[in-house]
Amino acid sequence: MTKRIFRATLTVALTVLLASLILIVGVLHGYFQDRVLDELSSRTSYIALGIEHEGIDYLENGFPNDCRVTWVAADGAVLWDNREDPAGMQNHADRPEVHEALLLGRGHAARYSDTLSQKTLYYALRLSDGSVLRVSDTQYSVWILVLQALQPVALVMVLAFCLALWLAGRLARQLVEPINAVDLNDPGEEIGYEELAPLVGKLRSQKRQINRQMEDLRRSREEFAAITENMSEGLIIIDRETRVLSHNAAALRLLDAQAPTEEDSVLALNREPGFRRCVEEALAGHRREELLEREDTCCRVLANPVEQDGAVTGAVLIVLDVTEKERREALRREFTANVSHELKTPLTSILGTAEILENGLVKPEDIPHFAGNIHREAQRLIGLVNDIIKLSRLDEGDAAxxxxxxxxxxxxxxxxxxxxxxxxxxxxxxxxxxxxxxxxxxxxxxxxxxxxxxxxxxxxxxxxxxxxxxxxxxxxxxxxxxxxxxxxxxxxxxxxxxxxxxxxxxxxxxxxxxxxxxxxxxxxxxxxxxxxxxxxxxxxxxxxxxxxxxxxxxxxxx
The missing domain is CATH 3.30.565.10 (Histidine kinase-like ATPase, C-terminal domain)
Known part of the structure; x- marks a missing residue:
């Protein structure tokens, strides 16, 4: 802003300076032209008076040559000229100043020479005998005058430019200083310009609103962090480019990973194919569930896409520790298999012995032996069932x-x-x-x-x-x-x-x-x-x- 004020002030100063210079030159040029005409009028009257008394002798006796004097007869023929031979000069009756003098008694004109870049002023006066006396002098153009005064004008322009630079810089600093002094974080009651009062008031209002929003955001983040950090489940939020936006400690613990930086991809946390499939499917807009098994832990990853306005903008990954569940499931399967095996052994023995007895293949004296086998296997079966019931009650915490x-x-x-x-x-x-x-x-x-x-x-x-x-x-x-x-x-x-x-x-x-x-x-x-x-x-x-x-x-x- 300081530079803009400086440039604007300097431009205005230079524009005013240049306009003033042009105006002054124009006024001086018009002033000098009037002065030259007045001098020509006086000189013409003086020479006319001499001609009236002495005739042509007045002109030929050492007349000064600082201006041109031409004596024209009433019919326009040139009678005398101090610069050229009258015999070789054209008739001057059609010259504006001569024509005007013949009609009105006096006349004047100005003609510009492009070659010499100068202007000639003519003044004509009709004498008593009807002839016309014309006196002319040269006046330089505006540019010639400027060139003649170039050195002093240039010096003045340089001084004026330096002064404008200094004034513009100082003015810009003075204008901007009260604005820079306004504390945007805590704008006070006193301000440098009353025009800034609406802006400062709006800043105060916006600051209060931002503080409220920041406080709400801080509270929400603290609540979110408190909830997620106390979760036993892992939580990871990623964006469309797989960058980790948020995570909790449980996720790092379950995935056995280090805390990611802002630019890290979630795929750096775990490089197992199942985890990658979850991320890719979720970002493709599909729900995915995978089981990650390691030596001592077993985790289930649930990936869900996050959509906004119909487009997938990220994904939420939930990591569950299912180690105990999987172990229990494995134990249950093993227990079921073992129970089936342990129950089958005595039952097979009982069934085989019963079939032998049923088919009459046992001698009467061997019946007690086979009955004893059935009794022992039945006791073993009952003991096994009782032990299983005891374990089930202990597992469920119900000892009754x-x-x-x-x-x-x-x-x-x-x-x-x-x-x-x-x-x-x-x-x-x-x-x-x-x-x-x-x-x-x-x-x-x-x-x-x-x-x-x-x-x-x-x-x-x-x-x-x-x-x-x-x-x-x-x-x-x-x-x-x-x-x-x-x-x-x-x-x-x-x-x-x-x-x-x-x-x-x-x-x-x-x-x-x-x-x-x-x-x-x-x-x-x-x-x-x-x-x-x-x-x-x-x-x-x-x-x-x-x-x-x-x-x-x-x-x-x-």
């Missing part, structure tokens, strides 16, 4: 029992009593150490846990081995440890022993269902207890169940 104080010693004594025949059959010695140990829990579940631990210790023991149940109190809570001198569990299999239907050594299972340690794991989780395993192959294993303190268990189940 009241919490109460349970004495671990009394429970352990009852379990050892129940397993005494099995231990005697396996030639395993069982011992119990520790006094009364009360805990908060569900009696049936506590008994089931200790029973399965002791049953496994007997089943996987060696002849002449031992099983020890030890009760103790620690700052962490009450403990029950079941140890054996059996085959032990290798390090790489310790995590798998708690899986359903998994057996370390099927030859030592004794016809078990393979669900015992799964019931222990789920029952402990239901009671809030912790199960620890310490084992050495060939020397035995020790399972430690630590119950939380009474106060914690009570508060958790209150």
């Amino acid at each position: 029992a009241q919490w109460e104080t349970v004495d671990l010693r009394a429970t352990a004594e009852e379990v050892l009593r129940q397993l005494a025949p099995a231990a005697e059959k396996q030639q395993v010695t069982m011992t119990l150490e520790g006094g009364p140990t009360p805990v908060r829990g569900v009696p049936q579940i506590v008994e089931e846990i200790i029973y399965n631990l002791c049953d496994n210790a007997i089943a996987y023991n060696r002849p002449g081995g031992s099983v020890g149940v030890t009760l103790s109190s620690t700052p962490e809570g009450e403990r029950v440890t079941v140890s054996d001198t059996g085959i032990g569990i290798p390090q790489e299999l310790r995590e798998r022993v708690f899986e359903r239907f998994y057996r370390v050594d099927k030859s030592h299972s004794g016809g078990g269902t393979g669900l015992g340690l799964s019931i222990v794991k789920h029952g402990a989780a239901y009671l809030g207890a912790r199960v620890e395993l310490d084992s050495e192959p060939g020397k035995g294993s020790a399972f430690t169940l630590t119950f939380p303190p009474h106060s914690e268990t009570w508060q958790d189940n209150k």
